[in-house]
Amino acid sequence: MSAARPPSAAGPPRPGPLAWTLIVAGTATMLWAVIGVFVEAEQSNPRNWLGWVLGAALVHDLVLLPCVLAVGAAIVFVPGRAKRAWLRWGLAVASVITLATFPVAMRWGASPTDPSELPLPVARNLAVMWAVVVPGALIVGALVDRRREGTHR
Amino acid sequence: MRIHRTSGRRVGTLGPMESPGPAGAGGPLSRANAALQRRRVDAARSGAHSEDLAARLGVVLGAAFTVCFLTGVLSHLHQHPVTWFPIPPVPAGAYRVSQGMHVATGLASIPLLLAKLYVVSPHLPRWPPVDDALDAFARLTLLPLVGGSVLLLFTGAANIASWYPWDFFFPVGHWWAAWLVIGAMLVHVGLQLPVLRRVFAAGADPAGPGEGVAEPDGGADRRRVSRRGVIAFAAGSAGLLTLFTAGQTFPPLRRLTAFAPRRPDIGPQGFPVNRTAVAAGTESLATDGDYRLVVVGPGGDESSLTLGQLRELPRVERELPIACVEGWSASVHWAGVTLSSVLEEAGIPVADRRDREVRVSSAQKRGLYGSSTVDPTLASRDDCLLALEANGEALHPDHGAPLRLIAPNRPGVLQTKWVTSLEVL
Numbered sequence: 001m002s003a004a005r006p007p008s009a010a011g012p013p014r015p016g017p018l019a020w021t022l023i024v025a026g027t028a029t030m031l032w033a034v035i036g037v038f039v040e041a042e043q044s045n046p047r048n049w050l051g052w053v054l055g056a057a058l059v060h061d062l063v064l065l066p067c068v069l070a071v072g073a074a075i076v077f078v079p080g081r082a083k084r085a086w087l088r089w090g091l092a093v094a095s096v097i098t099l100a101t102f103p104v105a106m107r108w109g110a111s112p113t114d115p116s117e118l119p120l121p122v123a124r125n126l127a128v129m130w131a132v133v134v135p136g137a138l139i140v141g142a143l144v145d146r147r148r149e150g151t152h153r
Numbered sequence: 154m155r156i157h158r159t160s161g162r163r164v165g166t167l168g169p170m171e172s173p174g175p176a177g178a179g180g181p182l183s184r185a186n187a188a189l190q191r192r193r194v195d196a197a198r199s200g201a202h203s204e205d206l207a208a209r210l211g212v213v214l215g216a217a218f219t220v221c222f223l224t225g226v227l228s229h230l231h232q233h234p235v236t237w238f239p240i241p242p243v244p245a246g247a248y249r250v251s252q253g254m255h256v257a258t259g260l261a262s263i264p265l266l267l268a269k270l271y272v273v274s275p276h277l278p279r280w281p282p283v284d285d286a287l288d289a290f291a292r293l294t295l296l297p298l299v300g301g302s303v304l305l306l307f308t309g310a311a312n313i314a315s316w317y318p319w320d321f322f323f324p325v326g327h328w329w330a331a332w333l334v335i336g337a338m339l340v341h342v343g344l345q346l347p348v349l350r351r352v353f354a355a356g357a358d359p360a361g362p363g364e365g366v367a368e369p370d371g372g373a374d375r376r377r378v379s380r381r382g383v384i385a386f387a388a389g390s391a392g393l394l395t396l397f398t399a400g401q402t403f404p405p406l407r408r409l410t411a412f413a414p415r416r417p418d419i420g421p422q423g424f425p426v427n428r429t430a431v432a433a434g435t436e437s438l439a440t441d442g443d444y445r446l447v448v449v450g451p452g453g454d455e456s457s458l459t460l461g462q463l464r465e466l467p468r469v470e471r472e473l474p475i476a477c478v479e480g481w482s483a484s485v486h487w488a489g490v491t492l493s494s495v496l497e498e499a500g501i502p503v504a505d506r507r508d509r510e511v512r513v514s515s516a517q518k519r520g521l522y523g524s525s526t527v528d529p530t531l532a533s534r535d536d537c538l539l540a541l542e543a544n545g546e547a548l549h550p551d552h553g554a555p556l557r558l559i560a561p562n563r564p565g566v567l568q569t570k571w572v573t574s575l576e577v578l
Contacts, residue, residue: 018343026341026342026343033333036328037326037329043322044326049321049329053296056300056304060299064267065270068271085382089385089386089389093389097397100394104313113432114432114551116420118315119415119416120410120416125411
């Protein structure tokens with residue numbers, strides 16, 4: 001997540017006027033946001049809010065990303081170049097759709113008095129999506145590998 | 154500037170400090186540093202982690218965040234009106250479109266953000282961790298950028314599912330997180346301008362999209378994630394997420410609504426409910442024979458109208474959307490009386506209410522949004538209704554029976570249900 005440093009024999013170029021304008025405006029906006037959180041402390045609960053901002057970054061860097069890298073490392077052992085690529089795609093797409101919709105699927109916010117809230121069987125739909133996307137990706141990958149082998153023969 | 158070429162294609166640009174250097178030289182610290190540098194060099198050369206892909210994904214993500222931010226600000230201004238930005242009542246479905254886009258772009262941003270973070274991830278660890286004061290600032294602002302972005306999208310995704318696992322009021326926490334992220338994004342763009350200029354000045358895809366083609370050694374290491382793989386992941390998951398959720402507001406996709414928290418045709422009278430009569434404590438109001446609509450004039454004069462008197466007023470029918478802040482919306486055929494005709498019937502002539510807002514209050518005993526205000530322009534329109542019916546039937550208790558406000562281009566939370574009083578302010 002770092003800023004990739006611009007290359008130059010004389011070291012990285014310094015920001016120009018436009019860059020400085022963006023940096024100053026962005027810093028002011030961030031400060032305004034933090035001040036806003038403290039001004040509306042009764043509703044924003046600054047300690048909890050800041051904890052969630054920090055925690056969100058840590059969860060991504062220390063939990064989510066290592067899990068993704070671990071799965072990616074395991075896929076390296078799957079034989080077949082296209083099969084690997086398609087399996088990787090299928091797992092990644094199915095995982096991120098699950099991640100984005102898990103609050104809906106888990107129905108933790110469902111109202112006992114409102115059947116129009118969270119009315120769809122999203123958990124079942126996700127299971128169907130996994131059952132289609134991942135094996136489908138594997139089959140496509142295997143077919144591509146077989147075609148490649150055929151052309152190389 | 155050194156340019157690495159693979160089969161005539163530039164795959165990455167590396168600064169002097171990113172030279173791999175000799176392996177194993179020096180002490181443990183310098184060996185670790187050399188290993189880190191080699192990893193960064195490999196990463197920058199790799200199609201999946203190149204600065205080119207990072208910049209292009211960043212532009213797409215930045216565009217999605219900008220749309221999400223602007224539509225979010227518009228929603229905020231709907232709920233917290235300001236005199237310097239009056240929101241017109243037409244087009245009637247403008248809020249439906251803007252809030253639908255807000256939620257759709259927010260959901261689509263989840264895979265875009267994760268793809269972008271994956272692409273730049275090898276550049277996080279390095280030694281020394283910062284080069285100079287500006288670099289330290291750049292690295293520091295990644296915390297609000299990454300943490301704020303993840304939190305923003307997480308709180309949004311949880312809110313549309315009515316799930317609140319945090320201890321702050323969602324609209325306030327989400328609002329300030331959005332400003333934090335936009336600020337951090339501006340700083341990030343400012344710091345990355347040289348990279349953006351370099352990438353976009355170079356023109357078309359310098360790394361090439363093919364599986365393995367983008368590898369610095371011409372694709373010898375084909376076990377790595379390719380540039381095409383990252384793009385296919387980001388486009389595929391953002392596209393599928395949109396396809397299977399946008400039907401909650403976009404009718405042509407309704408049959409594909411598989412993962413959305415609402416489907417606009419499910420609910421009493423064929424559309425969803427956001428707060429039931431039981432939840433609001435108003436379940437007896439629909440059958441209350443003593444129901445009266447209290448109308449308070451600008452001078453404090455009070456009068457009341459029975460349901461029978463309301464039904465004797467000229468009947469008006471309108472097709473107007475009900476659009477919720479959670480992103481779902483539905484077109485509903487409403488029937489009732491205009492707000493202006495009710496005020497007229499209560500003895501408040503147009504001259505007495507010109508330039509005055511009208512406060513519409515609900516009988517709801519629990520929850521927020523127990524009242525809303527209608528500005529004078531909207532209050533005088535013939536499509537600003539107090540509805541008695543929806544889709545050809547008497548209003549269902551969960552939709553606000555016996556009387557609810559329905560007006561064009563307003564968030565659902567401001568379409569006050571279980572109306573019991575009007576006050577000309």
